[in-house]
Amino acid sequence: MEREIHAPMSKEEAASLRAGDSVYITGTVYTARDAAHGRMREALDRGEELPFDPEGNVIYYMGPSPAREGRPIGSAGPTTASRMDKYTPMLLDRGLRAMIGKGRRNSQVKEAMVRNGAVYLAAVGGAGALLSKCIVSSEVIAYDDLGTEAIRKLQVERFPAIVVIDSLGGDLYDRVYGGASALE
Amino acid sequence: MREIDAEEITRNIKEMCIRANYFLSPDMQRAFERAADTESSPLGKRILEQLKENLKIAGTDQIPICQDTGMAVVFIRLGQDVHIAGGSLREAVNEGVRQGYTEGYLRKSVVADPLERKNTGDNTPAVLHVEITDGDSVEITVAPKGFGSENMSRIFMLKPADGIEGVKESVIAAVRDAGPNACPPVVVGVGIGGTFEKCALMAKHTLTRSPDERSEIPYVRELEEELLDKINHLGIGPGGLGGRITALAVNIETYPTHIAGLPVAVNMCCHVNRHIHRVI
Ligand code: SF4
Numbered sequence: 001m002e003r004e005i006h007a008p009m010s011k012e013e014a015a016s017l018r019a020g021d022s023v024y025i026t027g028t029v030y031t032a033r034d035a036a037h038g039r040m041r042e043a044l045d046r047g048e049e050l051p052f053d054p055e056g057n058v059i060y061y062m063g064p065s066p067a068r069e070g071r072p073i074g075s076a077g078p079t080t081a082s083r084m085d086k087y088t089p090m091l092l093d094r095g096l097r098a099m100i101g102k103g104r105r106n107s108q109v110k111e112a113m114v115r116n117g118a119v120y121l122a123a124v125g126g127a128g129a130l131l132s133k134c135i136v137s138s139e140v141i142a143y144d145d146l147g148t149e150a151i152r153k154l155q156v157e158r159f160p161a162i163v164v165i166d167s168l169g170g171d172l173y174d175r176v177y178g179g180a181s182a183l184e
Numbered sequence: 185m186r187e188i189d190a191e192e193i194t195r196n197i198k199e200m201c202i203r204a205n206y207f208l209s210p211d212m213q214r215a216f217e218r219a220a221d222t223e224s225s226p227l228g229k230r231i232l233e234q235l236k237e238n239l240k241i242a243g244t245d246q247i248p249i250c251q252d253t254g255m256a257v258v259f260i261r262l263g264q265d266v267h268i269a270g271g272s273l274r275e276a277v278n279e280g281v282r283q284g285y286t287e288g289y290l291r292k293s294v295v296a297d298p299l300e301r302k303n304t305g306d307n308t309p310a311v312l313h314v315e316i317t318d319g320d321s322v323e324i325t326v327a328p329k330g331f332g333s334e335n336m337s338r339i340f341m342l343k344p345a346d347g348i349e350g351v352k353e354s355v356i357a358a359v360r361d362a363g364p365n366a367c368p369p370v371v372v373g374v375g376i377g378g379t380f381e382k383c384a385l386m387a388k389h390t391l392t393r394s395p396d397e398r399s400e401i402p403y404v405r406e407l408e409e410e411l412l413d414k415i416n417h418l419g420i421g422p423g424g425l426g427g428r429i430t431a432l433a434v435n436i437e438t439y440p441t442h443i444a445g446l447p448v449a450v451n452m453c454c455h456v457n458r459h460i461h462r463v464i
Contacts, residue, residue: 065247
């Protein structure tokens with residue numbers, strides 16, 4: 001099924017998605033990858049606020065290439081989500097509603113997703129030039145010193161993705177070729 | 185003795201880093217066409233069409249094919265009758281990477297220390313492999329390597345008794361475990377023989393071979409074809425979302441080895457298999 005969905009995302013919208021659905025996302029998403037997740041964990045350990053409130057929000061695991069003059073962003077495809085698995089349950093428990101990346105998630109992440117009614121979406125890995133066309137603006141909001149790994153607030157328009165893990169724990173990767181990977 | 189200016193090396197490396205990240209070689213483009221024609225899953229076909237479109241946009245808009253513009257792996261075959269004038273070869277290469285990644289709007293993805301993890305800011309240093317050969321020319325291959333696929337690469341120190349079946353199982357296990365993470369359809373580089381490091385280097389080097397070109401050794405060629413067929417029955421498919429085309433090619437290099445060993449390295453590469461070659 002093809003669906004138009006929104007970011008930030010309501011609980012109801014997340015609950016209505018099923019593994020295998022094709023979606024187009026419009027709205028605001030935040031980028032964060034390895035280093036930014038490490039910093040967010042440190043911030044929480046120190047009892048500080050996060051750079052954005054995860055409640056209802058969508059994180060895109062992505063570090064862009066530099067933008068040319070006059071363009072909002074460079075190449076902007078997904079990075080491997082499992083590297084963020086260690087940090088993800090703490091964000092899900094604070095209301096993070098959806099994640100966009102590529103590749104499998106571990107069982108702790110899946111459990112935390114089901115517990116909180118969140119979804120995990122995959123964008124096509126290696127299609128960074130194509131996906132950049134769906135990003136209309138980009139602004140660094142935290143950790144500027146991390147360069148490509150800084151947290152960016154993006155406005156996206158009809159950004160294409162596939163629902164891989166739904167809020168009931170259904171996993172498209174398991175369904176299409178079964179079995180656990182070495183990551184589990 | 186032929187003199188080649190270090191600056192000429194720098195200029196070439198710079199241009200090659202940029203070009204490799206904006207355009208795939210024609211043989212990789214043909215491999216995409218063939219894949220899109222053979223894929224039977226509708227979603228898989230759609231993803232392959234998107235990847236073709238992605239390549240077109242990269243070329244016309246001058247934007248990298250993938251945001252992970254890689255760590256710059258550089259192979260140089262340096263003729264022994266060549267003298268590099270006006271600077272060191274290593275510094276010339278790194279300067280080329282620095283200029284290419286800065287002026288070409290490529291992502292800086294290298295940290296100075298594996299544990300302290302501070303970004304070097306210019307994507308240096310390159311990973312440089314130099315081989316001294318006969319003659320008076322310099323052959324350069326630049327292969328920017330993304331880490332989604334690099335992270336899924338494996339090395340297996342098999343026993344001689346494991347034989348060719350052991351090799352097949354190892355390669356299949358590596359591809360299956362990589363699943364969606366390596367950005368399929370993948371190109372699989374396999375090194376068999378040598379020592380621990382030699383087989384890893386062969387696995388990397390063979391990724392720079394055209395996906396259309398098969399090994400000249402008859403049994404190795406057969407192994408490449410058999411493995412490609414087996415991999416394309418795993419069901420992983422484009423984007424790892426199911427389908428027939430999981431790999432575009434399996435490239436194998438072999439080398440003599442020790443009586444006690446059978447090293448096998450599997451270097452996974454995504455469909456953004458960048459390699460560019462020049463002879464100076
Ligand atoms: S594995 Fe390749 S295609 Fe995928 S994100 Fe990395 S460089 Fe890009």
